[in-house]
Amino acid sequence: MPVSTQGPGDALRTETPAQLMEGIRREATARLLPLLGETLRSERARLQRACDDATQDSPARDADAEDLTSLTVLAAELIQHEHRWQRALGEVFAAWPEPPASHARSAFSLLSDDELQAQLIGQPVAEALDRRFESVRDIIDRRLHTLAGRLQYRGRPSNPLAARFLVESFLRAFEAGDCGRRLRASLLRRHEALLDAELGGVYAWCNTRLAEAGCALAGDSDHASLIAGLGGSTDTLPANKTRIWEQGNAVAQAGAGASPAARADAPRGNLLRRHARRQRDARRAELDAAERSFRRDEFLSTLALLQSERSLPPGDTHAIRLREGLYAVAGGLGIDRHTVAFDGEQDEALILIGALFDLIAARHQLTPAARERLALLSVAWLHLALEDAHLFEPSSPPAMQLLSALVELWDGVDPDDPQSVEQQALADRVADAVLDGAQGDSRIFPAQLAQIDGALAANRRRAEAVERRTWQALRGRERLDAARRQARIELARRLDGRPLLPSVAGFLDVEWRQALAQSWLRDGDDSDRYREVLSLxxxxxxxxxxxxxxxxxxxxxxxxxxxxALRDCCAQCGNDANATEARLAGLVAEHASPTPRQVHLPTPPSDDDTPLLPDDADPQAGLADTTFAEGQRFVQPDGAGAGRTLRIAWRSSLSGACLLVNATGAREFLLMPAELHAMIEAGQLQARPGGGAVSQALATLAAQASAA
Incomplete structure (x- = not known):
């Protein structure tokens, strides 16, 4: 496989402005497109909590339920909305350096209702984001000015990644006809928070990309204010002001063999690389014994051949297997392993990728075939570690999202479940596509993520429908249990060993208790109606x-x-007029005539009234335990090394009980948090932390590096 001997900076400088902007568009799309799905998931979780907490007949609950239904439709058509977003952003890039047509309208043009609403809710969000990222965006604007000058463009070019274009692209993805104004505004607020967390990394990457392509700042006369705007000091400005954006300042201009490591906007990656460097220093004698280091093009050629061979030597760790595989391929090229060693950047990447894949393999239940495919993927991710300074950042680039998705599909495969076997086959196909792809082609990762989402979309919709019916039924039953439990408690307080007339005790035990439970269900225990029944x-x-x-x-x-009030109580329990009058007549008659009193024992629950959870379950303890959350995954292993994946589909807001469902959405367990902890401690369930396999593994590595 031919490998270019140009450094990254040299390669970028040969790009035309159109090629450079297309590369920026592809990378920005890969970084920002996942935010659409995350926006829907976050807003859906918020609405679900609001519906759970609201009273049954409140107007707010009805509005939230309507929005939740709309969100379900939007989530089912997510790919269509993603295409709209990509098309809208693509139009902005296609028009560059001019603004897109929709923004070049006459001042006297009329706005449609949809455009007016989008402007009303979108403009404040865009302005707020612009203020937050004003400094770095201004630098990008000035570099784009230089780039536009190469095209003989005389005006001030637009910035396709400006907040106003990103906000408009989002609003065009979810048009007013797709959802109501209230939901559309809520989605935009949720998207603003996600953009706020992501745009810093995107802008920093774009700034570096333009600098590496040789796009200087237009008008260096205000260089001091730019440095100050980025939080730097103007006291250390070099005498030659044309070099203020070179190595050591905001942006490095890469030359041949430049490394993307140690970027100011990649704090976690820098931390992990420093830790890997300390481990490398412990083997200094071994490294110094070599005559030279692998040249960059030499190393990348060897890495490409190793990936194409689809074979790694055996070893205790992934780092060992990678090293031995690289040395074996290099030996076939006539390179003596005793005379050459990996340079600092290469060795740090080997250590980091090896540790990451070791953690992932140790924490998940994978079949031998899946473990071997995971090991082969470490070759492709080793190349990414050399090329992408932001690979290890919490922003989670598409490559890391894809790796997490593959591990989840491989984790806990049940050979007796056709759907589980189908998911494993899907993961195998995606992994093969990555291994067959060209090194350095970042487009393959979002493309394969889309393949996974598309393949699983139908199964996910069916599973969500099944689990929704299950937890809605459970929630209704649990609320009924809670109402009956509270009514029994209040009844016991009023009986409390007290001798009462039979008619009084009977009325309290039947009509009054039932009316109290219904008031709790319909109006809540803090309502006037509930207090009136208690007073009765x-x-x-x-x-x-x-x-x-x-x-x-x-x-x-x-x-x-x-x-x-007694008559209303009887009517609320379904008694007809004759039965109500007969009941009240007997009550009055016993008050008027001497009648023996006796202590009444409450009627025990019938078989139909058996509570969903035991009466001794402590709701406060269940709600206080925040270890588990909806969406968390578990693997239930079996003795043969296989297993199946379960997930928390619902967590009760009344008791904290957790509903665990299988891959098809069917109910498997309904457990209080204490019972779930016990199953985990007994090894009957293996908890998978939220955030994805890769995020948790990187967080662990970062914690270890900080401690060291």
Whole structure:
């Protein structure tokens, strides 16, 4: 496989302005496109919590439920909305250096309702984002001015990555016809927060890309204010002001053999590389014994051949297997392993990728075939570690997202489940596509991510529909259990070993308890209706006490006062008019005539009233445990080394109970957090932390590096 001997900076300088802008468009799309799906997921989780917490008949709950339904439709058509977003952003890049046509309208043009609404909600968001990133965006604007000058463009060019274009592209992806104005504005607010976290890295990368392509700042007369705007000091400006953006300042101009490592905007990558450097220094004697280091083009050629061979020597760690594989390929090219060693950048990348893949393999239940494919993928990711300074950052580039997706598909494969086997085959195909792809082609990662999403979309929709019906039924049953439990508690407080008239005790045990449970369900325990039913029970007990002490007219007055409430209580329980009058007549008759009183024992729950969770389950303890969250994955292993994947589809807002479903969305377990902890400690379930396999592994490596 031919390998260019040009340095990255030399290669970039040969690009035409159109090629450079197309490269920026592709990379920006790969970094920003996943935010659309994340926006939908975040807003959906918020609406779901709001619906769970709202009372049954509140207007806010109805509006949230309507928005949640719209979100479900939007999520099902996510690929279509992503295409709209890419088309909108592509139009901005295609028009460059001119602004896109929609922004070049006459001042006297009329706006449609959709455009007016988009402008009203989008302009404040765009202006806020522009203010936050004003300094670095201004630098990019000035570099684009230089680039536009090469095209003989005399005006001030647009910045295709300006916040206003990104916001408009988002609004064009989710048009007013797709969702209501309220939901559209909420989605934009959610997207603004995600852009706020991502744009810094995108702008820094774009700035570096333009600098490496030789795009100087237009008008260096204000270089001091630019340095100050970036938080730097103007006291250390070099005498030759045309070199202020070279090595050591905001942007490095790369020459032949330049390394992307140690970027100011890649803090976690720098931390991990420093830690790898310390490990490398421990083997200094071994490295110094070599006569020379691998040249960059020599190393990349060897790496490309190793990837094409699809074979790695055995070894205890991925780093060892990579080293031995590279030396074996180099030996076939006539390079003696005893005379050549890996240079600092190459060795650091080997250490980092080896440690990352070791952690991933150790933390997941993979079949031998999947483990070997994972090891082969480490070759491709070793190349990425050399080329992409932001590979290890929390922003999670598409390559890392793809690696996480592959590991999740391979993790806990159940050979008896056709869907699980199908997912494993999908992961195998995607891994093969990456290994067959050309090194350095970053387009393959978002493309394969889209392949996975497209292949799993139908199964995910079916599973979500099944699990939604399951947890909605469970939530309704749990609310009913909670209402009945609270009614039993209130009934026990009023009976409490107290001798009562049979009619009073019977009314409290049947009609009053049922009315109290219904008020809890419909209006909540802080509502006026619920408090009125509680007061009715207290008044009935008090009237019984007055009758026992020969209260005379006071008993009659009290009964007359609560008679309408008693009648409403009977009607709420479904008694017809005749049954209600007969019930109340018996109640009045027992108050008026001497009737023996006795202690009443509450009626025990029938088989139909058996609670979903045991009465001794502690809701406060369940809610206080925040270890588990919706969406968290688990693997249930079996004795043969296989397993199956489970997921928390719902967590109760009343008790903290967790519903675990399988890949098809069917219910497997309904457990309190304490029971779930016990199963994990017993090895019956293996918890997979949220955030993805790669994110958690990198967080662990960063913590180890910080501790060292």
């Amino acid at each position: 029970g207290d008044a009935l007990v008090e009237s019984d006490g007055l009758a026992a002490n020969d209260g005379g007219s006071a008993v009659a007055d009290r009964l007359l006062g609560i008679l309408p």
